[in-house]
Amino acid sequence: DAGVIQSPRHEVTEMGQEVTLRCKPISGHNSLFWYRQTMMRGLELLIYFNNNVPIDDSGMPEDRFSAKMPNASFSTLKIQPSEPRDSAVYFCASSVGQVPNEKLFFGSGTQLSVL
């Protein structure tokens, strides 16, 4: 299996621009997670989906952030408009099943720089 695939690996954009991060989970996994990693706050859960339905988006920082999962094999995290404080590494992860969830499979992350 190719694992969780994220694109792009690196994104550099200017403040105010729209940014779209993409994720392809492992085939057969029905839970998908978006995390953000910063030096100050460490790894934070932004949102997670189960069977393509958003279950908890309480970690989404503000309305500029939105996430979709139109089908079981694809998810996007969009920031519009982007701001310099959004600069971080964004991880996507997927897993099988519900509680207890013993293993998450992480993608390699997208390094976002907003200038």
Next chain:
Amino acid sequence: AQSVTQPDIHITVSEGASLELRCNYSYGATPYLFWYVQSPGQGLQLLLKYFSGDTLVQGIKGFEAEFKRSQSSFNLRKPSVHWSDAAEYFCAVGPITGNQFYFGTGTSLTVIP
């Protein structure tokens, strides 16, 4: 509130020396505890996990961790560090509700020759 604390932001050890990375958690019930490693430019990889039973758990790459309920700790150890162990290490607790995990802020490990 549920939280995970990794008190050491950065640790430097010599190759061949022993290693212990600290993790403390705050959680309202029996926790499920995890250690992940993130190598430069890579995603996160699960090192080991604790659900129940033996409080000393063995993981990959020669790592082990001990769950101590009385101390709310889940410290990661390795008897002899290799240069390839240089990475960022994250402790996590979960799930709490649904499939949420809560992570510590990470400990950066540097290994010197």
